[in-house]
Amino acid sequence: MNTNNNLNRFKDSMRRLLYSILLIIILMAISPFGVFSSGVKTSGEGFSPEFEKAIAIIKKYEGLHRNRGNLIGYGHQVIAGDGYKRGTNLTEKQADALLRKDLSDLCKRYRSFGKDSLILSALAYNCGTGIVAKSSVYKKLKNGNRDVKTAYLSYNRIRGKVNSQLKRRRLEEFDALFIP
Structure with missing residues (x-):
């Protein structure tokens, strides 16, 4: 009897x-930052090296406004x-956090593009999501055509x-962020 109880408890455990x-597996699969998402980690303690490259490029070309x-x-x-508010002066730390949030939000928006979500996000950060939605880059990637270098650089x-x-920014972004 005692063995049966132990066995039942073990089975329940x-x-x-x-x-x-x-x-846990289901939550990871449906999470926008999970293992099965775009492949570019955009949230949490450790950002992906690609995400960090995008941050560095944006900072380099945008400068702190x-x-x-x-x-x-x-x-x-x-x-x-x-x-x-317009004209708000942010510290470098605040500006960095805001940039990371903005770029992360864009990556979520384009997560259905998988490994191309980051390059679309970098373009959208500079040009806007409306421009990107009408772009040949977006349309080609959506149709599975990854031959987008000329279109991106344009x-x-x-x-x-x-x-x-x-011109330099687009070339640097493409070389650093496009994952073949």
């Missing part, structure tokens, strides 16, 4: 353990309801004229 493991109208931090565009113009800094 194993069943609970199995259910717990299954629950101080009293620049509707841009604050590293190019965050102030919009109604986001909790920031986003280098300001008011119709090629800008050398944007």
Whole structure:
């Protein structure tokens, strides 16, 4: 009798353990930052090396905005309801946190693109999600065509004229963030 009770308790414990493991696997699968998401970790303590490269490139080309109208931090565009006011001066730490949040949000938006989510996010951070949604880069990737280098590098113009800094930025972004 005592052996039967011990065996039943053991079976119950194993069943609970199995259910717990299954629950963890399911949560990881549906989580936007889980193991089965885009492959680019964009949240938590340790960001992926690719995400860190994107942060460094954006910081390099955006610079820390101080009293620049509707841009604050590293190019965050102030919009109604986001909790920031135009001309807000952020510390470097605050600006870094805001940049990481913005880029992470963009990665979530494009997570269905898998390993291409980060490169689309970097483009959207600079050009805007509306421009990206209409872009040939977005359309090609959506259709499974990953031959996007020429299209990506073409986003280098300001008011119709090629800008050398944007040209360098796009090349650096593509070389660092496009995962073949």
